Amino acid sequence: MKKYLTTLLAACCMLAAFSMPASALEYHFDGPDAGLFGRPTSDDTIYVTMDKPANTDRSKNAAYIPPAFGSPTSYTLNAGELLTPNLVSGSATGTVSSTGGVTVLPPMTSGSSSGNTGSYTPVKYTAVTKDLYYSGGYLGTLKIPTLGLSVNVYQGTDADALRKGAGHFASTSIWEGNVAIAGHNRGVxxxxxxxxxxDIGDTIKLTTQLGTRNYEVYSVSKIGVDDTSVLNDSTENIITLVTCVMNQPDYRWCVQAREK
Known part of the structure; x- marks a missing residue:
């Protein structure tokens, strides 16, 4: 028993010797040293050039197309044509007044911009709106005096529209530009x-809520069934009539007339 107590006491002494005070669990860290950054290179000094006026325009709108290599003016300062002449006051080389914008083509590098002013003519198009329908549900009346034809034009080219009269291609204009209309070539x-x-020169007349317009035939042709180019918008007022070709399902008759 005495030996056991001696051993137990010795063990307690060893544990007491290895124990650490609570303060040993506290840690302290110092922040890193300040970074070694280079000196700033920005410069807020305002420099004024003395050899030329301070307000000289040196931006893109003052740039020149360099003269041809080896030409007499190849080493002459400010020689050549302006790169963007439209940015020089009163020097636009081409204009479009229809939309109020300006279209400018840069001059040719050969040294002359005369005659290269550029042009643009917008296509015409009038969308179908509710106020363009007549009380009978149609959009207009098509007349061809040479054929003694007078038929109402309805929106769409489906069976229902063509059963009532001629059908207006919904993707095309109803007044300004290209008005495309389809109709049956057989049956009732x-x-x-x-x-x-x-014949070329025959008259086609279209009346809508927007007025009456007379057209003169300028083309009578047979086109492929998949040829939809005749439905494209136009820069002039034309009318396009399309129908099937009897016993030739791969083709269509197409008549086009231009406003008189």
Missing amino acids: NNHFGKIHTL
Whole structure:
């Protein structure tokens, strides 16, 4: 028993010797040293050039196209044409007044910009709106005096529209530009059955809520069934009539007329 107590006491002494005070668990850290940064290179000094006026324009709108290599003016200061002449006051080389904007083409590097002013003519288009319908549900009346034809034009080219009269291609204009209209060439409603017999110069008349317009035929042709170019918008007022070709499903008759 005495030996056991002696051993226990010795163990307690060893544990007491290895124990650490609570203050040993506290840690302190110092921040890192200040970074070694280079000196700032920005310079707020305002410099004024003395050899030329301070307000000389040195931006893009004052740039010149360099003269041809080896030419007499190749080493002459400020020789050549302006790179952007439209940015020089009163020097626009081409204008479009229809939209109020300005279109400018840079001059040719050959040294002359005369005649290269550029031009742009916008296409015409009038969308179908509710106020353009007549009380009978149609958009207008098409007349071809040579054929004795007078038919109402309805929106769309589906079976229902063509059953009632001629059909207006919904993707095309209804007044300004290219007005495209389809019709049957056979059956009870074969309104367009004879359009391929029209001659150049014949008259086509279209009346809508926007007025009456007379057109003069300038083209009578047979086109492929997949040819939709005749429906493209136009820069002039034209009318396009399209119908099937009897017994030739791969083709269509197309008549186009221009406003008189």
